[in-house]
Amino acid sequence: MSRHAGREPRRLTRWWRRRSLRARLTVIAATAIAVSVFVAFQVASELLDRELKDTAENQLRADARVLATNAKRAGLAEVRLPPYPGSGRLVRVILPDGSIRTPAGQPALPPVSEDAGRVAQGASADLMESNDSDEDGYVIHTLRAGDGAVQVARVVDDSPINQFGFGMLLIGLLCVVGGALVGRTVARTGLAPIDRLTAAAVRVARTRDLDADIPDEGGGEIRRLIRSINDMLAALRESRLAQRLLAEDAAHELKTPLTSLRLNVELLIRLDRRGTLDSALPAESRTRLLNDLGAQVAELSTLVAELTDLARGDVSDESTEVLDLADVVGAAATRAGSRVPDIEVALDVTSVWVSGRPAALERAVLNLIDNAGKWSPADQPVQVRLRAEGASAVLEVDDAGPGIDAADVPRVFDRFYRADSARALPGSGLGLSIVQRVVDAHGGRATVARSARGGALLRVDLPAAAPPADVPRRPAGEDTAVR
Known part of the structure; x- marks a missing residue:
C-alpha cells in the first residue's frame, strides 16, 4: 500500500518536469489565483457571518427590551x-x-x-x-x-452567506480563467527572449555560423544568459580560429621536412631499381644520406609530438598535485642530457613547492633547456636556477649564446616563430609556445631577457604552495651539473 502511495508523487513529479516552462507558468498563475480566491472567500465568509450574527443578536436584544418593558407595565x-x-x-x-x-x-x-x-x-x-x-x-x-x-x-438565515459564496465561486472561476490567460500571456511575453535565444542557438547549430551573435535584449537573468552564450560563441570562434591557424602552420612546417625526406627516399629507390646504388653512392655518401634521413625522421617525430601536445591545449588526464619543483627540474635536466649528450646543464636549485601537473611542468622545463642548449657554445653550460622569491617559485634558464634580438622578443613564445638567426638550427618553433601554454595553465608568467653572460635569460614565475608537513626540506642552494 505504501509502495503504491510513493509512486504517485514520483509520477506527478515526472509529469510536471515534462511540461514546458510556459505551461508551468500558466498552471502556477492559475493555481495561485485559485488559492488566493479560496482564502479570500473563507476570510470574507467568516467576517460576513460574524457581522450578520452580531447584527441579528443586537436586534433581538433591542426587541426583547421593548417587550420586557411592556410586560412590566401590563403584566406578563x-x-x-x-x-x-x-x-x-x-x-x-x-x-x-x-x-x-x-x-x-x-x-x-x-x-x-x-x-x-x-x-x-x-x-x-x-x-x-x-x-x-x-x-x-x-x-x-x-x-x-x-x-x-x-x-x-x-x-437562522444562511441565504446571504450562500448567495455570497455562490457569487464568490463565479468570481473565482472567472479569476482562475483570467489568471490562466494572463499567466500564458505573461509567459509568452517573458519567454520571448528565450524563444529567440533558442532559435538563434538552433540556427548556429544548423549553419555552424559562430559569427552570428545573439542580440542582447531583456534584463536580469535573460541578459546574463544571452551574454554568457555570446561569450561561449566568442570562445568557440577563437578556438576554431586557433585550430585553423594551427592546421595551416602545421601544414607549412611539415611541408619542408616531408619534401626533403621524400626526395632522398625517391633517390634511393631510383638508384636501387637501376642497380647503380653502390656505384652512384659511395659508402661515405650513402652513410651521410642515411644519417640525413634519420635526422629528418627524428625532426618529423619531434614536430608531430609537439603539434600533438600543443593541439591538446589544457586537456589532460594528468591530475594536479603538490610537488617539489626541484625534482621536476632535475628530471628534465637528466632527460636533456640523455637526448643531447653535448649539452651540459649546471643546476642551482632550491626546494620550492608548487601545485601542478608533473609531466607538463617537466616538458616545459625540458623545452627551456633544449632551447638554451641550441645556442650555448660547447664549452659553456646551460645554467638552470630555481629559488623561492616571495610567494613565487622562480625558474631561470640562461645560455651564453648570442641572445635574442629586441625585435624578436615580443614573438619568442608564438607558435612556429623562429628568428632569422635560428632558421638553420633544428627545431619547429613550438618548444617555447608549449612552455607558454603550460605556464599559463599553472597561473604563472614566462618572460625573456638578456643574461649576464650575454645570451638569453628565460624566466618562469609560478605560484608557490605550502609543502606537505611530512616531507623533509631540501638543502638550500644545491648545485649539480648534468652532462
Whole structure:
C-alpha cells in the first residue's frame, strides 16, 4: 500500500518536469489565483457571518427590551403580543408558573430550555442561545421581565452567506480563467527572449555560423544568459580560429621536412631499381644520406609530438598535485642530457613547492633547456636556477649564446616563430609556445631577457604552495651539473 502511495508523487513529479516552462507558468498563475480566491472567500465568509450574527443578536436584544418593558407595565399575563408578521421575528412570554404565551398563528418555537427557565426564575438577567436541532435553526434571546421572562427569536438565515459564496465561486472561476490567460500571456511575453535565444542557438547549430551573435535584449537573468552564450560563441570562434591557424602552420612546417625526406627516399629507390646504388653512392655518401634521413625522421617525430601536445591545449588526464619543483627540474635536466649528450646543464636549485601537473611542468622545463642548449657554445653550460622569491617559485634558464634580438622578443613564445638567426638550427618553433601554454595553465608568467653572460635569460614565475608537513626540506642552494 505504501509502495503504491510513493509512486504517485514520483509520477506527478515526472509529469510536471515534462511540461514546458510556459505551461508551468500558466498552471502556477492559475493555481495561485485559485488559492488566493479560496482564502479570500473563507476570510470574507467568516467576517460576513460574524457581522450578520452580531447584527441579528443586537436586534433581538433591542426587541426583547421593548417587550420586557411592556410586560412590566401590563403584566406578563396581560401584555399585548404583536401579531406574527408571517416571517422574521418570533416572540414568547414565560409566565411565573412555567406556562408560555405566543401570538396567534405564530409557528411553535423549540421548548423552553433549562437555562432559559432559570432566567425566568431569576437566576440570571438574560441569555442568548442558538438551537439548530430542528429543520429551521433559531437564535433565541431570553430576558428577565417581572416574575417571568420574555423571549424574542429569529430563524437562522444562511441565504446571504450562500448567495455570497455562490457569487464568490463565479468570481473565482472567472479569476482562475483570467489568471490562466494572463499567466500564458505573461509567459509568452517573458519567454520571448528565450524563444529567440533558442532559435538563434538552433540556427548556429544548423549553419555552424559562430559569427552570428545573439542580440542582447531583456534584463536580469535573460541578459546574463544571452551574454554568457555570446561569450561561449566568442570562445568557440577563437578556438576554431586557433585550430585553423594551427592546421595551416602545421601544414607549412611539415611541408619542408616531408619534401626533403621524400626526395632522398625517391633517390634511393631510383638508384636501387637501376642497380647503380653502390656505384652512384659511395659508402661515405650513402652513410651521410642515411644519417640525413634519420635526422629528418627524428625532426618529423619531434614536430608531430609537439603539434600533438600543443593541439591538446589544457586537456589532460594528468591530475594536479603538490610537488617539489626541484625534482621536476632535475628530471628534465637528466632527460636533456640523455637526448643531447653535448649539452651540459649546471643546476642551482632550491626546494620550492608548487601545485601542478608533473609531466607538463617537466616538458616545459625540458623545452627551456633544449632551447638554451641550441645556442650555448660547447664549452659553456646551460645554467638552470630555481629559488623561492616571495610567494613565487622562480625558474631561470640562461645560455651564453648570442641572445635574442629586441625585435624578436615580443614573438619568442608564438607558435612556429623562429628568428632569422635560428632558421638553420633544428627545431619547429613550438618548444617555447608549449612552455607558454603550460605556464599559463599553472597561473604563472614566462618572460625573456638578456643574461649576464650575454645570451638569453628565460624566466618562469609560478605560484608557490605550502609543502606537505611530512616531507623533509631540501638543502638550500644545491648545485649539480648534468652532462
